[in-house]
Amino acid sequence: MKDFIRIRGISKTFGDFIAVNKVDLDIGKGELFSILGGSGCGKTTLLRMLAGFEVPTAGSIEIDGIDVTHMAPYDRPVNMMFQSYAIFPHMNVAKNIGYGLRKEGVAKAEIARRVDAMLELVQLVDFKTRKPDQLSGGQRQRVALARALIKRPKVLLLDEPLAALDKKLREHTQFELMNIQDELGITFVVVTHDQEEAMTLSSRIVVMDKGEFQQVGTPKEIYEFPANRFVADFIGTINTFEGIVTAADDETTSVYSDEAGETLIARGKQLFEVGQQVEIAVRPEKIFIDKERSTREGDICLEGVVDDLDILAIARCIGFALPQEK
């Protein structure tokens, strides 16, 4: 089902401030969908509208064919994992996880059984009677996840699920999240400001800025074919060259750049007219560095002098000065 969640013309304003501006979005059943953007871009407001904590100023939200736009949070088939995890400090782990079922009026034996199953899923069986202040950050995150999953929601909303964890734990937890999502087949909607996280986790991503959608697509589409300058800048790193379109057909666009001193050729469908002033962006990993000039057919060569070297964790960042810049 392609449109398990249907968002139509959703807006949210706080006084004069437009947090979310008329956005449309379809999310499929079983997707792991990420909303990616910087702080204040409206991603959290959008998530809170899905959860029911904010009422949209305009537009509608449907989940599984039911209009939930004005439904209270406690009536929605949606659960949320909060950024702060929001674990009830006065209840132990099992009581925290079982809270949702107790409010539903599920029989005691059934609650105990499902809590145990959840503890198993998130590997916290030995911590059943611990109080939240006796847990580590990673364990608290798993309690929050278990508590949000136990009611078998149609959609699980995750607000910066990994932001509070350190880097090492984050990678591990990321794969755990993906496994759990795969196992249960629940639709996940993740809000994050971390592009790497969004890229590895998600089946699809929406990039947001200033309350509007910049691009919706798979991680590959967004990385390889960013819709605009903002997306290209926001995701990964890029080198940009200013230039003028000299030739364009259905497959390639040629751009002559004074800055590069060369004609650069981009693949992809035609978007620009000959003579148009454009910027051409190149991902650093698409650039190869060699002392000899390449003779391979189709390669574009720029000459330069190494003037800066940074050693990153897994790669080196090499700064070049092109002769034209001198």
Place this chain on the structure above:
Amino acid sequence: MKQQSRFILSILSFGYAFLYIPLASVVFFSFNASNLATVWGGFSTRWYGELFRNDQVLEALFLSVRIALTSATLATILGTMAGLVLARFGRFKGRTLFSGMITSPMVMPEVITGLSLLLLFITLQQITGWPGQRGFSTITIAHTTFSMAYVAVIVQSRLVSMDESLEEAAMDLGGRPLRVVFDITLPLIAPAMIAGWLLAFTLSLDDLVIASFVSGPGSTTLPMLIFSKVKLGVSPDINALASLIIVTVGLGVVLAWLFGRRRSSKAQ
């Protein structure tokens, strides 16, 4: 270095002496055998015995405790509700006015509060016939009015520092708003409510000015009784009463400290 630490030590002992010598002298003279409160006439516990045979004192004590218990409880209920509204209901219309009016009894001079309440009670009586006689009920109402302000402030500050997403999470998991208040909010602000209750209890037990305005004949609270007795010269049984209060409060503080220490060591 040595010189400096001696200086600090003497300041410290002077400070403690200033605070505790008056209290110690009260306890000391409560064991005085003499009829004069400030002239030592040998050790005796006769004033304690006399205190417990003095119906006037016991009655006043009983009335004060009854008023303190009732008004502290009412103030805690009302103050908690006010604190909840201030901390959790967003920016509703008239919030600034509401917040100002909640806290104003704290800064209002007691004489003004007492006088205005007295005028209110007299007018009420003329119009509705109630309160027929000023006493327990009017003092309780007066104490509730000003001590709920303290409870509201304590509860509000606790709520402001509490993560609001705890309540949202409970709602997200299917708890209706009123259920969430009882499941999550109240257990978490309970320490603030207890602190507020204790403060309200103390304020009420301690109050002389407002109670003097709104009390009627035959309803004398303990502070009023002590004050009126002292006006005729300090009698030794007042020393005995004061000593008992000091011991009770001291014990309360020690118990609270022990309880707090046990809790924090348990948490570790």
